[in-house]
Amino acid sequence: MRLSGSLKALMMAAAMLVIGSAPAAADNSLERIKKEGKFVVGIYNQAPWGWRDASGELKGFDVDIIKEALKPLGIQKIDVVITQFPALIPGLQAGRFDAATGGLYITPQRCKLVSFTETTLKVPDAAIVRAGNPKNIRGFADIANKKDVIFGATRGSLTAKHADMAGVPKDRQILFQDNQSTMSALLAGRVDVQVSTSGAAVALLSDPKVQGLERVVPFEGVKDAQGNEVFGNVGVAFRLEDIALRNAFDAEIGRMKQDGRLLEIMKRYGFTESETAATTPRDQLCKE
Known part of the structure; x- marks a missing residue:
């Protein structure tokens, strides 16, 4: 028997309805x-x-x-x-x-x-400085406003972008290949502060070979347009x-x-x- 076009369409719609109403696979x-x-x-x-x-x-x-x-x-x-x-x-x-x-x-x-x-976990920006925090850095505002502070971070990182948001001048930013290179520069005195995520800071400072550095706690991170501190959520x-x-x-x-x-x-x-x-x-x- 030859089916009309309208009947074919009706049967196809019914088939799709059956398929669409089939129960989803159970979450076991x-x-x-x-x-x-x-x-x-x-x-x-x-x-x-x-x-x-x-x-x-x-x-x-x-x-x-x-x-x-x-x-x-x-x-x-x-x-x-x-x-x-x-x-x-x-x-x-x-x-x-x-x-x-x-x-x-x-x-x-x-x-x-x-x-x-x-x-x-909330993951804010974290600052690492030489022991005793000689430049008395407590937040991004200090890094931006203190003209003798040189900022270091990983090239292309979120914290490097946060430095721009905070108004840290480009001529006081030195960006490196990775966190380890930035830390080496901090130890050598090329930069005064290293900013990374708090998770990275914890990992870097957990190395028993690292001496003479400390994390700044608390550290006031960069704020968004609404005045809220920017951080990640894990x-x-x-x-x-x-x-x-x-x-x-x-x-x-x-x-x-x-x-x-x-x-x-x-x-x-x-x-x-x-x-x-x-x-x-x-x-x-x-x-x-």
Whole structure:
């Protein structure tokens, strides 16, 4: 029997309706982790976020949060996949691990690719100076206004952009290839202050070989047009479809914030109370 054009169109529409109304695949991410009895985390082997020390022990701010969040689930086995920072999100999407860590900022662009927990840490700019803070630097305003202060940072970094926002003259900025090069210049007296993210500052100063430097606490960072200090918000990343697993982490992270365990982990890795996670909801941070 030959069908008319209108009947064909009606049948195709009905077929699409059936397909569109089919139930989405069940989110069994939490049950899968419990059944497997292990959790696989992607790290890029960098302090203070997640790394293996000389003895092979797994350490780090993000790693310790994961360990705590897994306890109520009865999971003690954590496997690690070490990768480069740019490969963390692609590796997570490809199923190489269950979560990605590494001081990942929650941004609208990343929220399209992965599902973040609520914030675990606020990451402001941090200043490192020579011991005793001889130039008495307390914020970006001092760097901009004190004409004898030479600023150092990594070329192309957010903190270099923040120096411009704060009005630090170009002729008092020296930009370097990386944080280690900037620190060497600070030790040599070529610059008076090094500004990086607080996570980078913690990592740099955790090296026992580094002597004669200190972090400026508190340090007043650059402010946006509304007068609010600019900082990043860190979270643990999961696959977009693994909402049940992410929610389980969110619940435990919330309890860790309330009972002080999160603050203990922060201090363990050199962070201060000034970096306590912001109260801004994840959904708001994910908005364009």
